[in-house]
Amino acid sequence: MSAEFKPVRKAVIPVAGWGTRFLPATKAMPKEMLPIVDTPTIQYIVEEAVASGIEQICLVTSHTKKAIEDHFDRTLELEALLEKGGKTEYLEQIRAIADMAEVVSVRQKEAKGLGHAVLCAESFVGDEPFAVLLGDDVVYNEETPCTKQLIDVYNETGGSVLGVQTVPHENICKYGCVDGEKIGDRLYTVNDMIEKPSPDEAPTDVGVLGRYVITPAIFKKLRETKPGAGGEIQLTDALKALAKDEKMYAYDFIGRRYDVGDRLGFLEATVEFALRRDDLKDAFAQYLKTVC
Ligand code: G1P
Numbered sequence: 001m002s003a004e005f006k007p008v009r010k011a012v013i014p015v016a017g018w019g020t021r022f023l024p025a026t027k028a029m030p031k032e033m034l035p036i037v038d039t040p041t042i043q044y045i046v047e048e049a050v051a052s053g054i055e056q057i058c059l060v061t062s063h064t065k066k067a068i069e070d071h072f073d074r075t076l077e078l079e080a081l082l083e084k085g086g087k088t089e090y091l092e093q094i095r096a097i098a099d100m101a102e103v104v105s106v107r108q109k110e111a112k113g114l115g116h117a118v119l120c121a122e123s124f125v126g127d128e129p130f131a132v133l134l135g136d137d138v139v140y141n142e143e144t145p146c147t148k149q150l151i152d153v154y155n156e157t158g159g160s161v162l163g164v165q166t167v168p169h170e171n172i173c174k175y176g177c178v179d180g181e182k183i184g185d186r187l188y189t190v191n192d193m194i195e196k197p198s199p200d201e202a203p204t205d206v207g208v209l210g211r212y213v214i215t216p217a218i219f220k221k222l223r224e225t226k227p228g229a230g231g232e233i234q235l236t237d238a239l240k241a242l243a244k245d246e247k248m249y250a251y252d253f254i255g256r257r258y259d260v261g262d263r264l265g266f267l268e269a270t271v272e273f274a275l276r277r278d279d280l281k282d283a284f285a286q287y288l289k290t291v292c
Pocket of ligand 1: 209234
């Protein structure tokens with residue numbers, strides 16, 4: 001490890017997008033507040049970051065996302081009501097959400113893409129490596145959270161690490177695609193990247209699934225990045241440029257990943273998370289048998 005090695009303590013969670021794939025639900029409500037069973041998707045993401053050792057979280061928001069900031073704040077009136085009613089379990093639950101981590105927010109004032117969203121968090125991140133977690137990707141791994149797996153690789157290699165999995169060939173057009181060499185059990189070097197390639201132009205079926213650990217050198221690259229796919233400043237393009245200067249890795253993380261920005265993916269998450277809940281699984285499994 002180099003003398004410059006710094007631990008990963010901070011995470012950036014971009015939440016400024018409109019969530020058009022989930023209209024009409026997202027017309028007046030942030031998509032990140034849609035609940036899987038009874039917990040907003042953003043809470044699963046923040047819990048993953050915290051369970052991975054992250055201490056400070058920066059939400060990159062827009063003006064329609066106030067409910068997310070409120071969710072991670074204290075709610076004194078509600079707390080008083082629950083206390084008065086003796087509802088201790090709920091009280092502890094909602095207090096714990098506010099105490100989970102230091103959560104701050106910055107505004108992305110214009111919708112200029114994921115790369116631009118990450119750039120908005122530059123002063124929060126400073127000169128440290130940091131994690132990025134995308135809200136549309138919920139990853140379930142009870143033992144080692146996905147972000148922790150990437151941090152472990154960062155700690156060993158000192159390079160940026162992208163969380164990837166092999167996706168069906170026809171779906172690679174939905175993701176950042178990684179071209180590299182397999183150098184370990186689940187580890188690749190990153191030689192090249194393309195954002196949302198057509199299946200014909202994709203060099204591999206290795207897709208980036210919403211988790212990253214990135215060195216702060218990315219900010220210079222982001223400032224230099226011109227609009228790419230979809231006319232947006234793409235994080236993928238800046239990472240591709242960074243991979244030319246620094247070693248970069250892709251790690252085939254272990255875990256079940258749900259695309260909760262997609263209707264079917266959201267339903268899959270809802271059913272599978274409900275079936276993991278002690279208070280619901282028996283009755284819900286019974287119910288599913290009757291309807292299927
Ligand atoms: C973003 C990234 C893409 C990544 C994907 C993972 O795309 O740009 O590289 O593979 O998230 O979900 P989005 O789905 O926000 O368009």
